[in-house]
Amino acid sequence: MIADPSLSGNPGLLSAAETAPADWDRLARYLEAHGMNVDLARPIRQFAGGLANRNYLLNVDGAPTVLRRPPDGDLPPGAHDMAREHRILSRLADALPFIARGLHYCGDRGVIGVPFQLIEYRAGLVIRGADLSPLQGRDDAPGILSEMMVATLAALHGVDARAVGLEDLGRPEGFIARAIAGWSKRGALVADGSTLPGLLQDISRWLSRQTFRERKPTLLHCDFKLDNLILNPQTLSPVALVDWDMGTRGDPLFDLATLLSYWAQPDDPPTLQRLQQMPTTHSGFWRRADVARRYADLTGLDIDDLPAMRVLALFKLGIVFLQLHRQWVNGAVKDSRYADFARVGEDILLVARDATTGAERGN
Known part of the structure; x- marks a missing residue:
């Protein structure tokens, strides 16, 4: 499966109807207050795959960016820790080329209801489960x-x-x-x-x-x-x-x-x-x-x-x-x-x- 920033026909993204909603207007106001601009004219779409945390593709300051957030409800102790993940990604990217940099963390639940983070977007191929069909012939x-x-x-x-x-x-x-x-x-x-x-x-x-x-x-x-x-x-x-x-x-x-x-x-x-x-x-x-x-x-x-x-x-x-x-x-x-x-x-x-x-x- 290719993850690509183009929204049209991308198999790595859920449709607009399948994408879990959030208060994107409030998110935009929050980001603007922190010196960032999210383009709400481009539809925000959720990535397919995964069993818990939700990942969305949006455009921030003219670049495709990932918004990552935990699931709703009571969470197991130590799991879905967005603050920990942001800290790791914002530091480890200096040492390894295959780490997408953490760009911003928000612990204020009043923005979209849960803590969230923004992460540098990396396009590429994702092999999910036991399906090798994306590499057919290889x-x-x-x-x-x-x-x-x-x-x-x-x-x-x-x-x-x-x-x-x-x-x-x-x-x-x-x-x-x-x-x-x-x-x-x-x-x-x-x-x-x-x-x-x-x-x-x-x-x-x-x-x-x-x-x-x-x-x-x-x-x-x-x-x-x-x-x-x-x-x-x-x-x-x-x-x-x-x-x-x-x-x-x-x-x-x-x-x-x-x-x-x-x-x-x-x-x-x-x-x-x-x-x-x-x-x-x-x-x-x-x-x-x-x-x-x-x-x-x-x-x-x-x-x-x-x-x-x-x-x-x-x-x-x-x-x-x-x-x-x-x-x-x-x-x-x-x-x-x-x-x-x-x-x-x-x-x-x-x-x-x-x-x-x-x-x-x-x-």
Whole structure:
């Protein structure tokens, strides 16, 4: 899918009727007071894709610009943090060419009802889910994309946080223990059903018994996957890495494990096959073990605790789907895709529990 600033016939944008409304006149007055001009003569349209945060394309000071905002309703703790994302994007763009710069943050809910930010627009190709049809005829694409994802993640983890003014981002000390405790707590908040509490407790207790290496903290994206990358359509190199609202500092293997939690293989259980978050079951994509080895080669890190870290990433992913389903139940979102997310979340947690046996064997 090509994301292009031209509104006419753009498959990356929802129609005017599908675009969620906002008080654009009030937004225009707010931006004018801050020295910016939004062109309301051009229709503001919402980007397609995504499961939570809303992204709109508008014209500010003569340039296509992204307005990004969280969903409506009560939000999970620590999620959809526009202020955090703006801070990261406004600094990290100085270090990496594939970071779209954060331009402005507004925490005043009186403008459009929620905090929001403005971000530099980057046009390019987005590969969503398991659909490789935009690259039809590119037999080399799976190998190129596999290498690109690993190299991009390694480049992010190589950034000196102090050099870009992000040395105080997050709390890297005790990061993994806090992640286990935090996701266990979030899981308990959405644990409806007779089997879920016990399943969550089994995984949480197993994770708490594991020994994780102490590594130098790096900047983390915390949801690194293919559809959060905008690509050059010709070279498939990254134009932008987006969706930074959970960015922080911590153990770099957490990001690698997150990527691998989405990285399905042809011989995976049906649950991971159905997840279809990335097209990695297609012929030519690397296997997870290949990804891990290449990452270790690029970074020089020891990754012997990666199997246990992947269990943590699957634990998190299952709970995220439960949270998204809760937003649908509460009416904060109307997207019909959310209706089945409780089952998806529980199935992923079952895979995580099954993976604990393999992790104990070092697989």
